[in-house]
Amino acid sequence: MSFVLPHARCGVMGILNVTPDSFSDGGRFVRLPQAIAQGLRLIEEGADILDIGGESTRPGAAPVSVQEEMDRVIPVVEALARETGTPLSIDTSTPEVMRAAVSAGAALINDVRALRMPGALKAAAAAGVPICLMHMQGEPRTMQASPRYGPDIVDEVTGFLTERIAACEAAGIDRARLWIDPGFGFGKDLSHNLALLAQLDRLSRLGFPLVVGLSRKSMLGQMLDGNDVSERLPASLAGALWAAAHGAAVVRVHDVRATAEALRIWHAVASERAARAGA
Numbered sequence: 516m517s518f519v520l521p522h523a524r525c526g527v528m529g530i531l532n533v534t535p536d537s538f539s540d541g542g543r544f545v546r547l548p549q550a551i552a553q554g555l556r557l558i559e560e561g562a563d564i565l566d567i568g569g570e571s572t573r574p575g576a577a578p579v580s581v582q583e584e585m586d587r588v589i590p591v592v593e594a595l596a597r598e599t600g601t602p603l604s605i606d607t608s609t610p611e612v613m614r615a616a617v618s619a620g621a622a623l624i625n626d627v628r629a630l631r632m633p634g635a636l637k638a639a640a641a642a643g644v645p646i647c648l649m650h651m652q653g654e655p656r657t658m659q660a661s662p663r664y665g666p667d668i669v670d671e672v673t674g675f676l677t678e679r680i681a682a683c684e685a686a687g688i689d690r691a692r693l694w695i696d697p698g699f700g701f702g703k704d705l706s707h708n709l710a711l712l713a714q715l716d717r718l719s720r721l722g723f724p725l726v727v728g729l730s731r732k733s734m735l736g737q738m739l740d741g742n743d744v745s746e747r748l749p750a751s752l753a754g755a756l757w758a759a760a761h762g763a764a765v766v767r768v769h770d771v772r773a774t775a776e777a778l779r780i781w782h783a784v785a786s787e788r789a790a791r792a793g794a
């Protein structure tokens with residue numbers, strides 16, 4: 516199963532965490548009926564894609580077992596695939612979960628480890644769906660301890676993604692199936708995240724659909740003198756608009772309705788400007 520991006524405007528990927536320790540939903544959606552209800556709510560709010568994840572990858576999070584991850588996400592993918600036509604993305608690094616989720620109807624694989632787990636390239640190749648390759652330095656549990664980059668972080672992230680794209684092609688995955696993501700907050704301090712965000716257009720020029728996840732992240736809190744995660748909606752909207760204006764094809768967000776509305780305004784003005792430039 517595959518789908519076409521809404522390329523005329525930036526798409527909204529709604530976050531559906533099925534984790535008991537998720538950093539901003541407080542594990543409220545662990546149970547199946549709640550997870551399904553939350554997914555349907557995000558679709559009603561205007562999500563173009565739902566990203567379903569059973570492993571928390573925020574800073575400090577510990578890995579989960581394959582069985583635990585399966586038990587969390589597969590019933591949710593099955594139910595939402597049955598009940599909606601909205602494309603579902605599976606946020607996983609685990610080959611078994613990729614296979615089961617795509618069989619259950621997932622239309623995209625979103626892997627924060629960019630298919631570096633043993634067997635992941637093979638599973639993703641066989642799945643036949645688009646794949647989002649994300650940059651991360653280190654592993655979630657320890658990645659924020661001492662992130663280090665050379666003078667040009669965009670070059671380094673681009674080099675990593677280019678290497679993963681080559682690995683995908685060597686595994687038989689057509690590059691037309693690949694999306695990319697610089698991985699905000701994944702082994703990056705504030706200066707690293709800001710340097711990437713300020714030069715997002717360099718990544719969008721690589722020619723792959725660009726995914727950006729800034730929603731409620733600590734980098735926004737740091738820029739607002741340490742505000743609480745519950746107070747980060749305005750900052751998240753500013754980040755989503757910046758990303759859309761600088762080439763993001765998709766923004767990954769918690770607050771779908773607010774983000775979709777902000778993007779509609781931005782897009783209406785951007786379209787008017789483009790029409791005038793063309794006239």
Ligand code: PT1
Pocket residue numbers: 538572573574606625626627647649696698699700701726727728729731732733734767
């Ligand atoms: C992301 C992303 C993701 N983020 C993609 N998938 C998370 N493609 C999970 C913090 O600093 O950006 N892109 N899957 C969530 N990860 C984090 C990272 C959550 C950092 C919070 C922080 O607060």
